[in-house]
Amino acid sequence: MYRTHTCGELRLSNSSQEATLSGWVQRVRNLGAMTFVDLRDRYGITQLVIDDESSEELKSLVAKLGREYVIQAKGVVRERSSKNNKIPTGEVELEVKEITILNESVIPPFTIEDESDGGDEIRMKYRYLDLRRNPVRNNMILRATMAHHIRNYLNGKQFIETETPVLIKSTPEGARDFIVPSRMNQGEFYALPQSPQVFKQLLMVAGFDRYYQIVKCFRDEDLRADRQPEFTQIDCEMSFVEQDDILNTFEGLTRYLLKEMKNVEVDEFPRMPYSEAIERYGSDKPDIRFGMEFNDISETVKGNNFKVFDDAEYIGAICAEGCATYTRKQLDGLTNFVKKPQIGAKGLVYVKCNEDGSFKSSVDKFYSQEDIKKWADQCDAKAGDLILVLSGDKGHTQNALCELRLEMGNQLGLRDKNVFKPLWVVDFPLLEWDEDAKRFHAMHHPFTSPKAEDYHLLETDPGKVRANAYDLVINGVEIGGGSVRIFDSELQSTMFSLLGFTKEQAEYQFGFLMNAFKYGAPPHAGIAFGFDRLASLFAGLDSIRDVIAFPKNNSGRDVMIDSPSIIATEQLDELSLKLEVKED
């Protein structure tokens, strides 16, 4: 037996008991007369002490111990003379009688401490050592615990967790499918699922009524900072439900998780139409932990011969409380921020609301104090506040103002990671105009149903049609999204023709699911949560990578195992494939 207790288990009540521990050497302190060894495992740290009267054999063994050696120590638990109240085992130590070195360790490339000295790259290469660090491992434990709570909740609501296939069919739509050549079916390919969408809808046709799955999905796309080629979804679908049933069920799940994991109780989630979210926050995933909402001051500011404003389609202002004291340098910083290429504003207009009731703005030569007073009134600005104004075409300006608002939220400490403000964004547009292709795309997917009250617009003004589609947003992060599906084949045909499909194309691309729908498809709706993102939000992290045990980098590489990699020509031969990499 390697151990009688873990390194996190012994207490004062175990005093005088014999115990055997196993773990990693965190630290050795040789104080001459005695030597202390901090022994670590997943559960904690226990102090071993090798007294002066120990055998020479034991002492010389201890002298050999290095960081991260794996050892077994037998001895007797005793009360410490100098207690450490920072750790649960801090009142005791193990008076060692015998040590066995189970495995040696070469010197690790970075320190195995809560704050490591290793850079990102080296830590990813030696991920198995990075995972030894408490904060990293704790993120994985948090993720596992969340998954368990999610399953408990959904099982309790009669959802059936059902595994859907990973080797599926590539669709012509599937430009970002990973494909998998089949050896048994030469010249044919599977694809890895971007989501189990088709299968979960089939499970509704099959009468499963309530389905969920915590499932790996795959997308072969250029990776932005926070994407992974393989990611995990909490995928759900329900039959005989309307939009509110989905919202209520998954609001329930989210509240349950917040309570269980973070001990946070949240009020009913606000439900905000997409159009309102754009007007108030310039985003379909607003961070509502703080206000600083947009004010459209176009009508107020136009007509004063300030050409920038007069020519602008949209002029939006936000009010940053108490920031009238911002220095020239700080204001220049904000101007540079909004001018960054990825934000793309041309400039920033500011108004300081001075304590004496006067205003100081960057456009004082165009506007009088009375003019500016109107802006301040419209923005509910008080003495001491700072008004920031962006202008230009509507879409870009709203985007830029949204980024500025978030930046101000950061600067003012209004985005506390321990505060959780969930929000349902609803009534998304059904269609999105693709300027390049000169046609509509489905904003969610082609099976999303339009709102019944907008049916009449389908033929006349399709861009105005709202969908029964919804997103769950927490703290400005899109956690999940879904829709009520079309289950009526006539409406589905209309949708396909709106999306520019001929009957034949629709049949070719979606015939299989449409065929299933002929056999009595129930009304159904669903949602999928990004589990990596939800876990990173709960862990207070910025990147999903930190809640994935073995993540890939921005090039889709696992630098630890060095994958992807070249393979033997024989392997390709067996699949009847030949590599033809073009020279650039």
Place this chain on the structure above:
Amino acid sequence: MYRTHTCGELRLSNSSQEATLSGWVQRVRNLGAMTFVDLRDRYGITQLVIDDESSEELKSLVAKLGREYVIQAKGVVRERSSKNNKIPTGEVELEVKEITILNESVIPPFTIEDESDGGDEIRMKYRYLDLRRNPVRNNMILRATMAHHIRNYLNGKQFIETETPVLIKSTPEGARDFIVPSRMNQGEFYALPQSPQVFKQLLMVAGFDRYYQIVKCFRDEDLRADRQPEFTQIDCEMSFVEQDDILNTFEGLTRYLLKEMKNVEVDEFPRMPYSEAIERYGSDKPDIRFGMEFNDISETVKGNNFKVFDDAEYIGAICAEGCATYTRKQLDGLTNFVKKPQIGAKGLVYVKCNEDGSFKSSVDKFYSQEDIKKWADQCDAKAGDLILVLSGDKGHTQNALCELRLEMGNQLGLRDKNVFKPLWVVDFPLLEWDEDAKRFHAMHHPFTSPKAEDYHLLETDPGKVRANAYDLVINGVEIGGGSVRIFDSELQSTMFSLLGFTKEQAEYQFGFLMNAFKYGAPPHAGIAFGFDRLASLFAGLDSIRDVIAFPKNNSGRDVMIDSPSIIATEQLDELSLKLEVKED
């Protein structure tokens, strides 16, 4: 709202209440004065009744209903005049006021009943309709329930469920790897994991202590009857443990599952060395629901000038209780059975132990009654029993006798699906001699540790070395297997050289894991259960296909979605790949 209750919910206590149900039309019975509709959903069936006094509109709507139509029915619950005590809702019916057809259905290609008239092929093509049938859906629910119990049990024992990557690295060993071309890394490939073996060992190096995962694995191989290219494992690993800790933990899990799922309590699982299993049952996965053990009667029967026996390396007999009454035809049937090519025995010798104490055998001209009496004694055969004897070279004969024993178990009804007899088979050989390659292969994998007491044989007689490897067998089905891993690099080097690797080859193939082991690898051991197989065993099914929602056929095809399939040349171009299917 589509429904106030499910179709399995209404009881006599709901009488006079208004209710709205939604579901599928199972059956319509028009009795002239009234019409009955059986409405079905996942939860049950409720009888709808449309009375004679109903509106003509309602009556004509009901006349249109066909099988599998999806409808919503509003009405009042009332007591039935003729009750059906076979279903929980059988005391009531819904007196219908209003019906809405939610979706029509074309006539399904087979009946949606517990016993369907559909053949295997058509049911797989329309799997979404097959899944509507109660027994099929119930298998999926059983599977989901099992997964939930497994997670509860392992979470309760401080195992951390950790997701390992699906896009990993192909190894030269990985002849049966599915490979996945990378778009972002042209000319390079990921592989899908045959198991998370490397990652779970790395998690032990990382100090996770206890890991599990219910995880999809992949193998691109010719499929035998009961294999799937993608399958699900319950994958586990523990640190600071010995073989007994693994056996005890997972015996605990299995007993817990048997109790929770089947209400079966099982005694401590027997632990049988591999060599003993082979001697007694001719198999490393014996079905111990019944005895009929092997008797090696070589010494007893040789030397009577019966050349078949005299030349045989091994002569084995089993005793089938009460089968002395077997007819000529039945005995011929058994002879044909053992002569089938896949069993491959040359013939079958039998001895009937007559009620009068005499014997009738197929080799009476070589053996006297006294001779045969000795066989009978050795086999513990009583009057009325039938002794069946096979002979030949040892391995093949034991295999054939094993098949014959199982066949007799079937014929005698000794293999009751409601009886569960688990067994640990332990002490597997470490190595397997490969006659073609003239070298040893690792029987489990190259990281499996040899038994300490056999170390001395490693150099002198490696074929005799036993491993710390074990299988869990239930009712003759291999449910899982695992081993205590090597964590000492010197022993690992010895293993590699035994397996015929040069230092360079070992480094190339396993260098990555060996490198991780240099940083303080703890002693560790693990096991993996075939979840599909475990679920099919618990469901009393013969094939794993029946516990998989969307399985593939023997050619690795999903006939429902028609996958794998050809893909567009552009998709291959983007991956720098070219198809070169050889003409046969």
